[in-house]
Amino acid sequence: MIKVNEKIAIEHGLKKDEYKKICELLKRTPNITELGIFSAMWNEHCSYKSSKIHLKKLNTKSDKVIQGPGENAGVIDIGDNDAIVFKIESHNHPSFIEPYQGAATGVGGILRDVFTMGARPIANLNSIHFGSPSNKKTKNLLRGVVQGIGGYGNCIGVPTIAGQTSFDESYNGNILVNAMTLGLVKKNKIFYSKAAGLNKPVIYVGSKTGRDGIHGASMASAKFDDKIEEKKPTVQVGDPFTEKLLLEACLELMKDDSIIAIQDMGAAGLTSSSVEMASKGKLGIELFLDKVPCREENMTPYEIMLSESQERMLIVLENGKEKKAKEIFDKWNLDFSIIGKTTNSKNIELYFNNENVANIPIDFLSEQAPQYDRKWKKSKTPQKIKFKKKDFKKLKITEALKKIISSPNICSKEWIWEQYDHTVMGDTIQKPGGDAGVVRVHGTEKAVAASVDSSAAYCYAHPLSGGKQIVCETWRNLISVGSKPIAITNCLNFGNPEKPENMGEFVECVEGLNEASKYLNFPVVSGNVSFYNETKDKGIKPTPTIGGVGIIKNYKDMVTMDLKNIGNLILVVGKTEGNLDQSIFAKEILNEKKGPPPDVNLFNEKNNGEAIMKLIENKLILSAHDVSLGGIITGITKMCIKGNKGIKFYKLKGLIDKFEYFFSEDQGRYIIEIKKESLEKVKEILDKNSNHYDLLGEVVKDSVIIDGEPTLQVDKLREYNKSWLIKYMVN
């Protein structure tokens, strides 16, 4: 057996002082299995050691929250004894190394987190970020990730209803793949991971254990260098078919009360699942590793404990229920093995061939795990750019619009989402491409809306405002489809926490998102942190991703963004200040990448959002879309393309420059379509509520008409919007 020393500990990703602390806690040198367990539990991915003190401050409660962070996923109440379980998680590092399997197992992992809690998954979403389109790796990474997400989600039969894709050179060496799942469960049938009771059987179910993914969690906590290709063997391989069987078998077993606690084997496999269940129940756990079903020969206790083979679950069962449970897993052709029991030792004790191979107090692995208050640097607010109005004189709005709607970050992502089954389960009532995806709550009148958002450019320019902005954007997206926003999940993708700049980005983004979450009563119920997203010492732009969930009482009241009827009026609700800093217009047309992101005024954000909800409730809105990247003109163009209609803009009133008006990305704004005869009623509601609004124009047949500019055909605009990605991927 390998003799453990400091050098080996460092190879496991532990720091010198962390290894010293382990020896002090144990009052001896750990053996290799124990060291492996410590390294898995103490790494960033499992222990949240750099982020915990900041995450504790998050707003996690509301009258709708049934379960906040700390479980496999968050749970919210949607009425009538129904609840929605949801979470987002990153699978960034594996996806860069092996895009298909990395992305696929990311989807598989988040699905398990949700059905572990007793919920049937009803929707998947994803937020994926790639390097510059001109980077030679980007195309293959994009293709692989999309096929991986599709390959897993399509096979298991859960619709992928929304997503987000962006390109930025900061992801050249470190792409981001964040996957989110929503599940539906009865409020009284939610399952948790807290073990309870002594001498309860600990059951292993699912796939067999192999050597794949050993040290996956440690890899996710390391930065990339030139030798990254060597890491390929640590990427897990997904089997969506087995996951489908596991899902059905678990839900079948969950029909009665046999299960005390259940936890999926995700990062750090059997180690973290067993430790977490015991730790939450303040119990000990005893495992006999020879009973673990293995796929390969001669696997050592070390390998068995650290394998990240997919599609496995650990269950603490009621005594006497073993036979019935086994029958269910036999029916679904899955492995079932009683591998241990709960104890009162408060230790994790492992046996292999009747020999004790590890004995560690659970507390050392969880409560005693290191926690750091890392140094962080406050960011400065960038100076506002003084745009020269005379530069605009040479430009045409229509020319800028064409360029913007066909740019990589704005263009249609249909090529991507057409590869995802978004209609299986028969309840998808708003497919990808809208502000949010919407699925009916099966067999009821209710519907659930979900959206994922991130804006790395804003967060990079000013983390505090950026953090606020994303939460607000998610809130707006959910409102735009007619839902009431309920709660969010976050996936915090950042660089190296040991660098004060990167840590500062994290701290301030979290502060910003927390401020918005509190103000909007939009609590965080689950999430995940991914640090060390850097290659050769260069970090990614800070990319917190927010996944939001909203409820529609009656699905027939859902709103979409496609323009409906000629002659209707178009309004913008929310004030346009005309800030162009950090806008797509500034970057794509003026080549200006500096400046602060748009200000977030939480009062206006809330007030405008509530006004839109009220208008929808009064059935006054025919279509709606929030104003985001590319400003008003880009937003309205998308509405035209979707509805196959045009718009004739009225002459602009006021002093604001037309480029600033059309392209600024000021926050808190919505574009809405209403009937002419509703105008007075709409005005009355908006005036009473003190919302700023502009009457923008009216719906016409098939072109975009701006005073003093050439008319644009909507068919042509659709072509511009759609073709970039197809051409990029096919050539």
Next chain:
Amino acid sequence: MKSSVIIFPGSNCDRDMDVALKKFGFKNKMVWHNETSVPKSDLIVLPGGFSYGDYLRCGSIASKSKIINSVIEFANKGGLVIGVCNGFQILIETGLVAGALLRNKYLKFICKNIYVKANKVKNKYFHKIKKDILELHIAHNDGNYFCSKDDLNFLQDNDLIACKYCDINGEVSENSNPNGSIENIAGVFNKNKNILGMMPHPERVIDNCLSSNDGSYFFENLLSNMR
């Protein structure tokens, strides 16, 4: 009318089909692949999904499953059998309908609405259907229908092409072919036209709030022809 939907491990459109059949008035039962007989039925449906993971050729393992012999027996006696998507792939693997389903022409999974032109002649499925250009939905990786020259002649001579991909006006052309299928074939019958295999999913388009409602015409018409 009684129907049965077979569930294979990896089926994932079984519930959707159950919901659709019941919505239009069938008394439906779900049948597990390990059973050896199908309950008394007027219609058997093989649903979509990834039976046994489709790790071999799609549908090939399901075509050797325990339940399949009784499905074949039922079909050979003239019973109505529909295979949708993976169900179509399974029908092909059992030999109940002719041809093969290859990987889509552009090697991508495709999920979108398409139009098909239905063959209304002498069959229980589309005869008298109120709309013969139907907006249905496809979601597959391997739906590129192919068959030998002889098989194609046989299908054409005996009017066994059940539906063809077309555009909104019923025009059948290369532009309306989503996956490269020979002759735009989206579905075929067996010789006696009691078996229908097709890639499009009628069960996903049965309500105005879904991406189309044209699946309703299919189920209503089938039920009325069966009565």
